[in-house]
Amino acid sequence: MTPETRVAEFDAADPLAHYRDRFTLPGGVIYLDGNSLGALPKATGPALQQVIAQQWGEGLIRSWNSAGWFEAAGRIGGKIAPLVGADRDEVIACDSTSVNLFKLIAGALAMRPGRRVILSEPGNFPTDLYMIAGLEAQGLATRRLAERHRLTEALDGDVALLMLTHVHYKTGAMHDMAALTRAAHDAGALVLWDLSHSTGALPVDLNGVGADFAVGCGYKYLCGGPGAPAFAFVARRNHDTFQQPLTGWFGHASPFAFSDDYEGAPGIERLQCGTPPVLGLAALEIGVDLIAEIGVHRLYAKSQALSEFFLESLMAHGVELELVSPPQAGKRGSQLSFRTPDAYAICQALIARGVIGDFRAPDVLRLGFAPAYLSFADMAGAARHLAEVLTSGEWQRAEFQERAAVT
Template sequence: MTREEVLALDAADSLAFARERFALPDGTIYLDGNSLGALPAGTPGHVARVVEEQWGRDLIASWNRHDWIGLPQRVGARIAGLVGAGEDEVIACDSTSVNLFKLLSAALPLRADSSDLVIEDAGFPTDRYIAAEVAARAGRSLRAVPRADLASAIDERTALVLLTHVDYRGGGIADIAAITAAAHAAGALVLWDLSHSAGAVAVDLARARADMAVGCGYKYLNGGPGAPAWLYVRRELQDALATPIPGWLGHAAPFAFTQDYRPAPGLSRMLCGTPPVLAMAALEHGLMQFEGVPLPALFAKGRALGDLAIWLVEDRCAGHGFILASPRDGASRGSHVAFAHPHAHALCQALIARGVVGDFRAPDILRLGFAPLYLRLVEVWDAVEILGQILDSGEWDQPRFHQRDRVT
């Protein structure tokens, strides 16, 4: 395959129109949308209108006139379409970490006869921190097992399973339907972390009969840095959950201002404080970028981008010490690819200096993310060509590229 052939594929891409919806800086190849999504071109104007016309002109009337109060449900309904859920099964609120705490704390009492909270032993660290704290507060045991052994580790002791759908390092995809079925057969519930899934890979929570899920808004959903997160609860389970943070907006009658707490029906009981309107507005506009985009084609493009990256790195950079740390099969991989290399950090920094933005994960992973809404195949080609030049020239071996920044 030549660069000209890759350009021809881009020209024939039925999703090419979506690229124009984003403001990407000239001279940058952005392969880190799996950490922070690119800025939708219309978001600055949209947020400015919310600030100037709604907040500035209509002031407090905007809670009703512009339905600020309904933002958690409205934004959640948009996310629901990306993860195979009903519109009343997803709500946008808080951060992923807070939502994990709320759902873990609310779900464990539903399985009082089982002792264990089961997690993967090398998942995203925050998930484990929160699971350990919740288990300790509830007097339950935390059992961490290898990801590959998780399905077989679920037994009659298991009350709840917490698992990441797409592994944040290597990108391997867990089988939501199979693991959920195994948990249900043992009488357990499952909570899925979809932070690296929503908007990038196919997810069908309803078909899998998934119990609960959480995810962030700033990666593939293009909500901006620190965007609100979201949570999902299967409809039949919602009224059984008692939130551990009973805030006023989760009250059945929040504007009655009664001193007794009565949880709202359905998923609104998982709300706590006032929604951050400006951040919600940015996330809502980020989600609008999926309008008119056929999801099967989008997810297929994500797999194609990853497949091309693997082929190019193994061809152009052969002999330079890269080891593929992701599944080779695109159907088993999320929308990022990881390569292990002893100098991964320095190589990542050298790439950034040349305008190719990927990221590094300790101790030795160079991670390249492929946001299919706006990334082109030729950018993957050019990025790997630059990587090859860096390796051939040895330019990565400079002191400045070996310094570990606070944020990498």
């Protein structure tokens, strides 16, 4: 029995199948790029319209109080907290992932006087490394990179902060958070985890592993929309010693006292900086509520099943591509990545067929599995299209067209 003959059986037995109807998905599209931008929840449009027409249009400035705009960042952060194994007063939804990285890196350096080294790995997501570069330019930090199998060896008395992405954006490989956090603490360093490819996709236990800091974005698996606010986590034990380097007025203890002198708000509220983006937060809250309703453990179980079924389907079609994601489902995030010199052209040919994945330079075809709205029929269809693209030579025509367009 081939994988395709079992599609109907698998989809009928899927306890999450009905959630697909809670998302807007265009006809004729198999969307395998939810790890870059999550699909639109159907409830988001009406919710935003209500915020625009009633809260903004009718309530005007009064809605900061009457509609809870002031509390939105903390309220939504509190809803994200259980998804990442944190307490509600340890997470806040604000700013972008990049801005939050800067805050936490700079704050961690201040908590480890005499240490300047930020340890990470080559190939980490660029913005994570770029934020270190900005602090290096100011003479505040020194970047050290070590391959993932040598990270513990690179931890010494100069390291102030170990900063890693839990699930690698390109390969989907997952770090052992508990072991690395413990090793960093043993060396006297703090730990910052980037959860951008983890939050809403797989279980995370920040407090269980003893993490100090974390960031994550709102527009991937949380389906908050393009440019959605990100979030930041600071373990409660660090609240009294962490100093916010971007001392904006919304992080002030009394922002409407309009004092000339900064006094940080207590706890996680100190992580705020400027005026929160109310519309962005409203859209993010819809996605967070929906993912929380489905349940991260159920989502991860389904994503593992989807990815395994996709690999079986590829084998059934005789497709041979180098898998750069870990072959064991439990050691990767909700994606599969394949290495081929023709990755870009293959990706473009798939998109032309309505199978939307993405390309990561120089040679990786990346397919994301967002289980809240994907089906086993999607997996079978995507595998068939990929096989046909490879055997028909369509990818060669797609590559030629792209090269012609850029010459």
